Structures are given as structure tokens and as C-alpha cells.
Amino acid sequence: MLSLNRVSKVYKVGTFGGKDLVAVRDCTFDVSPGECVSLIGESGSGKTTVGKMVLKLISISKGSITYDGADVASVKGGGDVKSYYGHVQGVFQDPFSSYNPIFKADRVFDLIRREYFPGMAAAEWRDKVEAALRSVTLDPSQVLGKYPHQLSGGQLQRLLVARALLLDLKILVADEIISMLDASTRIDVLNLLADLKSRGVGILFVTHDLSLGNYISERTVILRRGSIVEMGATDKVFGQPTHPYTRMLISSVPQLHKKWSQIEAEIGDPVVKGASCLFHDAYPTAGKNGIYAPTDPTLVKIEDDHFVGCFDLDNEKVGILAA
Amino acid sequence: MIMYAGKLAEKAPTATIIQKPLHPYTQALVNSLPEVGVRYKDKKLAGIPGSPPSLLKPPTGCRFRARCPLAFAKCAEEPPFVKVDTDHSVACWKVPGTDA
Numbered sequence: 001m002l003s004l005n006r007v008s009k010v011y012k013v014g015t016f017g018g019k020d021l022v023a024v025r026d027c028t029f030d031v032s033p034g035e036c037v038s039l040i041g042e043s044g045s046g047k048t049t050v051g052k053m054v055l056k057l058i059s060i061s062k063g064s065i066t067y068d069g070a071d072v073a074s075v076k077g078g079g080d081v082k083s084y085y086g087h088v089q090g091v092f093q094d095p096f097s098s099y100n101p102i103f104k105a106d107r108v109f110d111l112i113r114r115e116y117f118p119g120m121a122a123a124e125w126r127d128k129v130e131a132a133l134r135s136v137t138l139d140p141s142q143v144l145g146k147y148p149h150q151l152s153g154g155q156l157q158r159l160l161v162a163r164a165l166l167l168d169l170k171i172l173v174a175d176e177i178i179s180m181l182d183a184s185t186r187i188d189v190l191n192l193l194a195d196l197k198s199r200g201v202g203i204l205f206v207t208h209d210l211s212l213g214n215y216i217s218e219r220t221v222i223l224r225r226g227s228i229v230e231m232g233a234t235d236k237v238f239g240q241p242t243h244p245y246t247r248m249l250i251s252s253v254p255q256l257h258k259k260w261s262q263i264e265a266e267i268g269d270p271v272v273k274g275a276s277c278l279f280h281d282a283y284p285t286a287g288k289n290g291i292y293a294p295t296d297p298t299l300v301k302i303e304d305d306h307f308v309g310c311f312d313l314d315n316e317k318v319g320i321l322a323a
Numbered sequence: 324m325i326m327y328a329g330k331l332a333e334k335a336p337t338a339t340i341i342q343k344p345l346h347p348y349t350q351a352l353v354n355s356l357p358e359v360g361v362r363y364k365d366k367k368l369a370g371i372p373g374s375p376p377s378l379l380k381p382p383t384g385c386r387f388r389a390r391c392p393l394a395f396a397k398c399a400e401e402p403p404f405v406k407v408d409t410d411h412s413v414a415c416w417k418v419p420g421t422d423a
Contacts, residue, residue, distance in 0.1 A: 154374075187370040
């Protein structure tokens with residue numbers, strides 16, 4: 001339903017935008033209805049940039065994103081953009097920054113009403129809002145009419161999900177939505193996402209937390225420095241991590257029953273120096289001299305629904321966007 | 324040291340908190356942590372129902388009792404913070420050794 005095809009994002013940085021900063025390069029993956037795809041990567045790996053491009057908050061430098069076969073970049077003009085946002089919505093990391101502290105929190109619902117349901121009767125609208133709030137396990141009497149500072153982070157976050165539910169939601173971009181919630185609220189919001197999934201909503205779950213990504217998603221995409229290094233079915237990526245970076249990432253997750261003193265010896269050096277690169281074994285000419293031609297593959301298929309990128313971790317040039 | 328709504332709930336070395344938590348709040352908290360390997364479709368983790376109480380009008384007795392699966396009549400009285408083992412203290416009426 002949502003597909004990214006060799007999507008890249010180049011930011012202009014430095015004085016007069018003289019330097020190019022490649023934040024995302026040649027990313028290709030899909031999100032299907034009722035599927036949760038986690039986008040996992042370290043800080044600065046381009047996860048949020050991908051989410052913002054899907055939400056049309058920033059432009060796409062190269063490649064294309066399509067939603068139901070239509071190019072997202074060409075969605076222009078009030079009506080088309082409005083209908084796109086009627087299906088594709090985002091919720092972000094810091095719920096406090098999504099609200100205006102001067103206004104009551106339920107103003108976000110009024111804005112939706114004004115834009116999308118101007119003709120709806122007040123009573124009917126009220127029922128719709130209350131139904132959406134109940135589906136995110138909020139008590140309408142506890143949250144309506146309150147200011148953002150009177151509500152907890154978890155409540156605000158769930159209000160934003162409820163706001164997306166008022167629309168005919170098809171794709172939800174959830175950018176680190178539970179990173180700042182406590183352990184039990186976090187699970188409530190995750191279970192809510194799983195519930196949305198069963199209603200046919202496709203979720204792009206952006207996170208740096210491997211255990212949360214593993215818990216909720218069917219498919220996993222691992223990003224490193226803007227490139228996809230490994231992707232596929234979650235149990236394959238986590239069960240047989242192939243790229244050295246994925247291995248390192250998975251071995252570095254702290255486990256509840258393991259203490260630092262025991263684990264330190266086990267990690268060792270997961271990156272095998274001089275290991276042959278599966279990607280370049282398969283495509284010896286791809287990405288030659290560090291430049292990927294538009295026709296070059298960016299990932300090699302190692303088994304059904306499991307793909308891996310180039311292993312050459314130390315070579316900065318590899319994967320740089322083709323000029 | 325685990326706190327709930329401004330009061331101490333349980334105090335013990337980290338390993339004890341993770342391996343044998345005694346307070347129902349600590350237990351619920353530890354059980355809601357996902358680990359690599361836990362999948363939604365295999366094992367659905369549960370959160371703690373409800374939300375923390377308002378501290379403007381804190382509830383009487385045990386502050387966790389409205390959300391506690393084990394709560395009973397006695398919880399209307401405030402549980403003492405009792406030492407149950409060497410280096411392990413807990414404030415809950417359901418923990419053996421706490422009965423007044």
C-alpha cells in the first residue's frame with residue numbers, strides 16, 4: 001500500500017548550503033495493510049527523515065514514495081493533500097510539542113472537525129470523539145477539557161492516536177512514540193498499535209529499541225547511516241542476523257536478567273574483520289568506487305523475505321548517493 | 324528502590340528486585356518489560372490498568388490499591404515499610420511477615 005522506491009534525502013548544510021549531507025540513501029521497502037514494519041537504527045541513521053518524507057513534511061531528494069500506486073510527491077493542492085492526510089497520519093516522540101500549551105488538549109480534535117467534518121452535528125461529533133478515546137482506553141471525562149500540562153505523557157500520546165483514528169486511517173507513522181513512557185504505559189500503547197494492526201492499519205514503527213520493534217512488528221528494516229543494511233521478516237532478522245552491524249546491535253541490547261559484569265566478556269568483537277561481504281560476492285560491480293548506479297541493487301536476497309546490504313562497514317564511501 | 328505515588332514501595336538490591344519482586348507494583352512493572360525474543364503474537368504483555376492517583380488528594384491507605392490485583396479490605400490502612408529479609412524491605416499487606 002505504501003512503498004518506498006530508492007528514496008534518498010540530501011540536506012544542504014553549511015554556509016549557503018554549500019555542502020550535501022546524505023541523510024537517507026536508496027531506501028526501498030513496503031508497508032502493507034495490517035502490517036507493522038519497524039524501522040530500527042541508531043541516532044542519526046535517518047529513521048525520522050524517512051517518516052517525515054512519508055508524511056510529506058520534507059521533500060524527497062531522489063526516488064519515489066507511492067501510496068496506493070500514486071506518487072506521494074505529486075500530491076499537491078489543498079484537496080488532494082487533505083485526502084492524503086485523511087489516510088496517512090503521524091504521531092511523534094514528544095507529545096508535549098504536538099500541543100499548544102495555551103489551548104486545551106482536545107483542540108486537536110476540533111481542528112480535525114473543522115477540516116474534515118465541517119457539516120457534522122455536535123452530538124454526532126461528540127459520540128465519534130468519545131468512541132475514538134475509548135478505543136485508546138482513555139476515559140473521555142478524564143481527558144476532555146484539560147490543558148496539556150494536566151495530562152500525562154501517555155495520555156497525550158494516546159490522544160494523538162485517537163485523533164488519527166477519527167480519520168479513515170490507513171497508515172500510521174509512529175515515530176518513537178513510546179520512548180518517553182514508563183514501562184507499563186508503554187505496553188498499553190504497544191498493545192493499542194497491535195489492535196490497530198488487526199483493523200488493517202499499516203504501521204511504520206520508527207524506534208531505536210530492538211526489543212519493542214521485535215515485540216510488535218512483522219517486518220524489520222535496519223538502517224545505518226541512512227542505508228538499509230538488513231531487512232526482512234522480524235524473526236529472520238532477529239533469529240539469523242547476518243549483517244555485522246545487526247549482530248552487534250542485537251548483542252548490545254541489555255537483558256533484564258543479565259548484569260553488566262557478566263555480559264561484558266560475552267560481547268567481544270562481533271564484527272568479524274576481513275569477513276567476505278555477501279553483497280559484493282553476489283554483485284561484484286555494484287557500488288564500485290563507492291558509487292551506486294541507479295540500476296545497481298542495494299540489497300542481496302539471502303533467503304525468502306530476508307535481505308542484506310554491503311558489509312564494508314569501514315568504507316565511508318560505500319553507499320554514497322550516486323551523483 | 325521502587326516508588327509509587329510519592330511513597331516507597333520496595334527497596335532491595337537490583338538483582339532481587341528483578342528476580343523476586345514482592346510488591347505487586349514492582350511485579351507488574353518487571354513483567355511489562357519486553358525483551359528481545361518476546362513477540363506480541365506469542366506472549367501478550369500486560370500493562371497496569373488505570374493511571375497513577377492524583378497527588379492533590381492522595382488515596383488513603385496503600386496508594387496502589389485501586390490498581391492492585393491483590394487488593395483487599397486491609398489495604399485501606401497504610402501498609403508499613405517492613406524489612407522482610409536482609410536488605411529487602413517492602414510496603415504491602417499481602418507480603419508474608421507484614422501482618423500487623
